[in-house]
Amino acid sequence: MGTAIATCVVTTAREGRVLVVTIDNPPVNALGVAVRQGLWAAIEQAEQDASVDAILLLGEGKTFIAGADIREFGKPPQAPLLPDVCNRIEASPKLVIAALHGAALGGGLEVALAAHYRLGLPAAKLGLPEVNLGLLPGAGGTQRTPRLIGVQAAAELMLTGRHMGAKEALQVGLLDQLDEGPEVLTAGLAYANALLAQKAPVRRSRDAGALINQAASQAALKVLKAETAKKARGLFSPLKILEAIQGAIDLPFDEGLKQERALFLQCLDSPQRAGLIHAFFAEREVAKVPEAKAAAPRPFAHIAVIGGGTMGAGITVAALDAGLQVTMIERDAESIARGQAHIEKVYDGLIAKGRLTAQAKATIMARYQPSTSYDDLHDVDLVIEAVFEDLEVKKAVFKELDRVCKPGAVLATNTSYLDIDAIAAATQRPQDVVGLHFFSPANIMKLLEIVVPSKAQADVVATAFALAQKMKKTPVRAGVCDGFIGNRIMAVYRQAADYLMEDGASPYQIDEALRTFGYPMGLFQVVDLAGGDIGWAARKRRAPTRNPQARYVEISDRLCERGWFGQKTGRGFYLYPEGARAGLPDPEVLAIVDAERARKGITPRQFSADEIIRRYMAAMINEGAKVVQEGIALRPLDVDVTFLSGYGFPRFRGGPMKYADMVGLDQVLADIREFAQEDPLFWKPAALLETLVAQGVDFDSLNHRE
Ligand code: 3HC
Numbered sequence: 001m002g003t004a005i006a007t008c009v010v011t012t013a014r015e016g017r018v019l020v021v022t023i024d025n026p027p028v029n030a031l032g033v034a035v036r037q038g039l040w041a042a043i044e045q046a047e048q049d050a051s052v053d054a055i056l057l058l059g060e061g062k063t064f065i066a067g068a069d070i071r072e073f074g075k076p077p078q079a080p081l082l083p084d085v086c087n088r089i090e091a092s093p094k095l096v097i098a099a100l101h102g103a104a105l106g107g108g109l110e111v112a113l114a115a116h117y118r119l120g121l122p123a124a125k126l127g128l129p130e131v132n133l134g135l136l137p138g139a140g141g142t143q144r145t146p147r148l149i150g151v152q153a154a155a156e157l158m159l160t161g162r163h164m165g166a167k168e169a170l171q172v173g174l175l176d177q178l179d180e181g182p183e184v185l186t187a188g189l190a191y192a193n194a195l196l197a198q199k200a201p202v203r204r205s206r207d208a209g210a211l212i213n214q215a216a217s218q219a220a221l222k223v224l225k226a227e228t229a230k231k232a233r234g235l236f237s238p239l240k241i242l243e244a245i246q247g248a249i250d251l252p253f254d255e256g257l258k259q260e261r262a263l264f265l266q267c268l269d270s271p272q273r274a275g276l277i278h279a280f281f282a283e284r285e286v287a288k289v290p291e292a293k294a295a296a297p298r299p300f301a302h303i304a305v306i307g308g309g310t311m312g313a314g315i316t317v318a319a320l321d322a323g324l325q326v327t328m329i330e331r332d333a334e335s336i337a338r339g340q341a342h343i344e345k346v347y348d349g350l351i352a353k354g355r356l357t358a359q360a361k362a363t364i365m366a367r368y369q370p371s372t373s374y375d376d377l378h379d380v381d382l383v384i385e386a387v388f389e390d391l392e393v394k395k396a397v398f399k400e401l402d403r404v405c406k407p408g409a410v411l412a413t414n415t416s417y418l419d420i421d422a423i424a425a426a427t428q429r430p431q432d433v434v435g436l437h438f439f440s441p442a443n444i445m446k447l448l449e450i451v452v453p454s455k456a457q458a459d460v461v462a463t464a465f466a467l468a469q470k471m472k473k474t475p476v477r478a479g480v481c482d483g484f485i486g487n488r489i490m491a492v493y494r495q496a497a498d499y500l501m502e503d504g505a506s507p508y509q510i511d512e513a514l515r516t517f518g519y520p521m522g523l524f525q526v527v528d529l530a531g532g533d534i535g536w537a538a539r540k541r542r543a544p545t546r547n548p549q550a551r552y553v554e555i556s557d558r559l560c561e562r563g564w565f566g567q568k569t570g571r572g573f574y575l576y577p578e579g580a581r582a583g584l585p586d587p588e589v590l591a592i593v594d595a596e597r598a599r600k601g602i603t604p605r606q607f608s609a610d611e612i613i614r615r616y617m618a619a620m621i622n623e624g625a626k627v628v629q630e631g632i633a634l635r636p637l638d639v640d641v642t643f644l645s646g647y648g649f650p651r652f653r654g655g656p657m658k659y660a661d662m663v664g665l666d667q668v669l670a671d672i673r674e675f676a677q678e679d680p681l682f683w684k685p686a687a688l689l690e691t692l693v694a695q696g697v698d699f700d701s702l703n704h705r706e
């Protein structure tokens with residue numbers, strides 16, 4: 001290498017006629033202000049040096065550039081702005097080449113698109129994922145991408161936010177050349193020198209011609225607009241993306257860029273951007289728990305799953321997919337055969353869809369051993385129990401595990417509600433017991449509550465977090481209580497919904513309000529999907545300890561008594577005529593609701609969608625605050641991630657606690673106090689909420705305590 005000038009995060013070095021510009025801003029080379037300044041200076045340096053003919057842009061570490069620095073959003077912008085940096089790169093009279101060996105995302109891809117030529121290595125991933133953050137590509141991406149690859153392909157990239165592999169990028173024309181690598185510097189220099197040798201011209205994406213057929217571009221965009229308006233479900237930025245692309249078709253390049261900037265700023269100002277970016281960081285923060293920082297995980301290459309029912313089978317598939325060896329234990333030959341059939345059904349479904357080969361299934365299944373004998377567990381590293389939700393049955397299983405498992409094996413339970421301290425106490429090794437609460441279907445749902453009983457050792461908790469990472473789950477640390485974080489809070493807002501129903505709102509009206517709020521399904525649709533019998537069993541279990549003073553709505557029990565458990569029985573809150581998955585309103589359910597109101601002497605009243613949401617959310621937030629206050633959740637963000645990844649909470653609202661911050665905690669508290677006038681027992685404000693309001697701070701202030 002020739003002489004090197006360092007500007008800290010961007011370094012330049014001469015290599016013959018090429019100026020190599022390396023971005024080194026760990027962990028992902030985000031385009032913070034220092035990087036933008038460094039890039040600007042590097043281009044200037046190249047232009048002033050007559051002996052430089054080409055500029056090669058590279059990223060240090062695993063990524064090219066992962067995009068704008070998300071932490072800067074919401075703060076005052078600092079020059080040079082990224083769109084200006086991109087324009088500066090594109091305008092350079094010297095040949096600019098970007099060499100992509102890893103992720104080139106958002107602003108990172110926009111920098112590459114501003115270069116004159118793009119080289120990819122096999123691990124390159126190209127994407128414009130701004131939509132996932134409530135934004136649109138704001139550094140020329142909405143203008144350059146359609147000019148390079150056409151409206152359809154560009155819009156698909158921006159609307160889905162997906163990452164495109166190097167081969168496909170070459171095919172569609174985002175990359176000009178592929179190199180097998182492995183060295184990005186060597187490959188980049190070879191490409192740059194080859195271009196110089198060919199006297200390749202400076203070639204600007206702004207002049208690329210994929211939009212030349214106006215009529216075809218307009219027609220494609222019209223279809224996309226209609227489809228997106230239907231699918232956007234309250235989301236703001238997808239429609240703005242299409243507006244910006246419209247500008248790429250209709251306006252000269254510089255005008256299109258101006259319009260893109262204006263639309264980008266609208267997105268930046270939207271509460272959806274704040275919610276989505278909170279979700280992005282919260283999902284990364286949840287895994288940072290004291291135990292995972294303090295202790296190294298134990299090994300867990302070979303695990304056992306006890307029970308091959310709904311959950312056991314799903315957990316087994318998740319573990320097999322993560323490359324683990326799994327022994328499944330069931331009670332008898334018939335049950336183990338049923339368990340295996342559940343697992344094979346998942347893989348056969350993938351084969352039918354062409355997403356797996358029979359050979360790959362055989363390779364996966366080679367890591368699976370069925371058994372009916374606990375003695376086969378003497379060598380396993382970790383056990384996940386998923387038998388019936390019955391404390392005595394679980395205690396018996398754990399006694400057996402204590403007898404057969406090797407010392408140091410981690411013993412986990414998938415219980416939904418039961419006291420894990422009591423389960424741990426059934427063994428001689430409570431320090432090795434932890435809760436691993438998966439959600440159904442366990443091979444698909446991202447959320448994994450890691451429930452930490454009082455005696456659990458730090459390395460057991462660390463092992464649980466490492467397992468979650470291996471299984472690509474989103475882990476949330478929870479303390480022991482009835483229902484942990486998610487189901488405990490759900491039980492309370494479910495009650496609020498039941499009160500609304502008994503007081504005058506129909507279940508269909510409540511579900512409609514929730515869908516409009518952004519949920520993919522309403523609460524009563526979810527009850528029907530999960531099976532009404534599950535909640536019924538929990539209510540019966542809690543009946544002996546229920547406060548007789550507390551209001552109790554019996555409508556769901558009336559449905560369950562009739563055997564109306566939801567989709568699986570063909571009716572629940574909704575009717576499911578043969579084969580139909582979406583439910584139809586059921587007049588008989590409304591009659592039952594009416595009868596219950598009459599029995600209790602309640603005169604139904606009208607509820608607006610707004611009041612439904614205010615009550616539903618106030619109940620959720622208030623219980624969320626109690627969960628944080630009691631230390632069941634470490635931080636408000638743990639509650640947010642639980643609901644985002646396990647309960648369908650609309651991502652653009654950031655989670656219930658972030659939503660509360662955006663509404664204003666004083667407003668939420670005022671609502672709770674107003675509702676408390678009808679029912680002070682149910683609507684008792686959380687002490688934490690009162691304290692935060694008194695201090696004038698929000699939930700987010702608790703997310704950043706060390
Ligand atoms: N800005 C700031 N920090 C970022 C970041 C970004 N763009 N992308 C990732 N990070 C941080 C993460 O918060 C995390 O920090 P932590 O270690 O303190 O928790 C760290 O980088 C590593 O990230 P991951 O844990 O996600 O690492 P992975 O290796 O799993 O994934 C990735 C890497 C694929 C690059 C992933 O981080 C990612 O998808 N990042 C976001 C990409 C993105 O959305 N870019 C668009 C930004 S918006 C934009 O560019 C606007 C422009 O059009 C003007």
Ligand code: NAI
Nearest residue numbers: 307308309310311312330331335386387388389415416440
């Ligand atoms: P399930 O009834 O489908 O399966 C339980 C299985 O355990 C049955 O196949 C049964 O044969 C087996 N089993 C019972 N006793 C056993 C023993 N001593 N040894 C070996 N196998 C035994 O139940 P499901 O739904 O899979 O639930 C299992 C556990 O997961 C429960 O604790 C439940 O609360 C929890 N859970 C359930 C969720 C759901 O949505 N179904 C979600 C999250 C947790």
